[in-house]
Amino acid sequence: MTTGAPVSLPGACGGRLSWSQVQDLIPHTRYGCARKWAFQKVARLPFVASPAMAEGSAFDDGVSAALAPRLVREAAPSAPLDMIGGLEAITARLRREAREHRDWAADWPEAAYAHLSDALGLYARELAAVDVALTQVKLEAIVDGVPILGYADRVDRMEDGSLRLVDLKHSGSPKWKGDGADVVWEADWVADVQAQLALYAACFQALQPDAWPLPIAARVEVVVSSRARKMPLVRALDLSLTDEHLGWVRARLRDAAATAWGGVYAPRPGVACTFCSYRPVCADVLAMTTEPFERSWQEFVQTGGLNGARR
Numbered sequence: 001m002t003t004g005a006p007v008s009l010p011g012a013c014g015g016r017l018s019w020s021q022v023q024d025l026i027p028h029t030r031y032g033c034a035r036k037w038a039f040q041k042v043a044r045l046p047f048v049a050s051p052a053m054a055e056g057s058a059f060d061d062g063v064s065a066a067l068a069p070r071l072v073r074e075a076a077p078s079a080p081l082d083m084i085g086g087l088e089a090i091t092a093r094l095r096r097e098a099r100e101h102r103d104w105a106a107d108w109p110e111a112a113y114a115h116l117s118d119a120l121g122l123y124a125r126e127l128a129a130v131d132v133a134l135t136q137v138k139l140e141a142i143v144d145g146v147p148i149l150g151y152a153d154r155v156d157r158m159e160d161g162s163l164r165l166v167d168l169k170h171s172g173s174p175k176w177k178g179d180g181a182d183v184v185w186e187a188d189w190v191a192d193v194q195a196q197l198a199l200y201a202a203c204f205q206a207l208q209p210d211a212w213p214l215p216i217a218a219r220v221e222v223v224v225s226s227r228a229r230k231m232p233l234v235r236a237l238d239l240s241l242t243d244e245h246l247g248w249v250r251a252r253l254r255d256a257a258a259t260a261w262g263g264v265y266a267p268r269p270g271v272a273c274t275f276c277s278y279r280p281v282c283a284d285v286l287a288m289t290t291e292p293f294e295r296s297w298q299e300f301v302q303t304g305g306l307n308g309a310r311r
């Protein structure tokens with residue numbers, strides 16, 4: 001889906017901002033860090049993928065393939081899922097990732113397949129009666145003048161004819177505590193997911209204003225599985241996106257674009273560092289907090305800093 005002519009953003013953005021870029025460029029999200037964004041987009045240091053990320057992608061591929069029969073125009077909402085296709089898609093992605101990452105454990109593809117196939121089996125039960133309208137929707141929209149590129153995992157048709165926006169998260173650990181009526185979700189995590197869904201909702205509104213009246217029904221479905229867990233878990237959280245949520249994310253989008261343009265990318269040491277590819281080099285350049293990043297980075301490289309980063 002595309003709308004409008006893109007406006008100019010710094011070359012480092014590739015002309016458009018994704019949710020993960022917005023997340024890095026604003027200080028409101030748990031894992032965001034503008035310095036991390038600058039290492040990847042301005043300094044163009046390679047991003048180091050992890051087995052957990054690859055497993056999440058493999059699961060997404062499996063779900064999309066399994067849901068394919070539901071996307072046939074005349075299919076009933078309860079058309080059987082293509083579980084064989086889903087498992088084949090998981091296998092294909094794991095093999096591809098293993099070829100690219102030969103330093104990962106030799107038995108990683110088999111171990112990952114074992115828990116992901118169990119997880120897909122459990123998740124399929126959750127999907128039994130879901131009326132799927134779209135999966136993996138590529139969103140190219142301009143929201144408040146900022147070009148966005150995003151991928152919405154799924155759009156469901158509800159009984160009353162309205163649409164529901166769904167995001168699927170594969171995780172190695174639950175994002176909630178407790179069970180049954182006593183479940184308490186991690187507030188920071190929910191806030192991040194809600195902001196991501198609000199951004200996609202704003203894109204859908206820009207593309208199809210009549211189809212997405214407020215409030216917009218949204219849902220995050222969390223599938224928990226890992227090599228270390230005996231049994232996968234699945235839990236869903238329903239959300240309602242209001243004008244307030246969309247207004248908040250639009251304001252953050254403008255902040256993110258201004259930061260991208262600004263050229264000064266402050267580090268944000270904290271929980272984000274745990275999963276950051278750039279920790280080895282970051283400690284050397286943490287002092288660059290107020291100067292334009294590009295110039296400081298070039299000086300750092302010219303004095304041999306990049307060799308340190310590559311060690």
Ligand code: SF4
Pocket residue numbers: 033034035036039267268269270272273276277278279282283
């Ligand atoms: S190590 Fe931490 S402060 Fe440095 S770029 Fe990564 S997330 Fe940001």
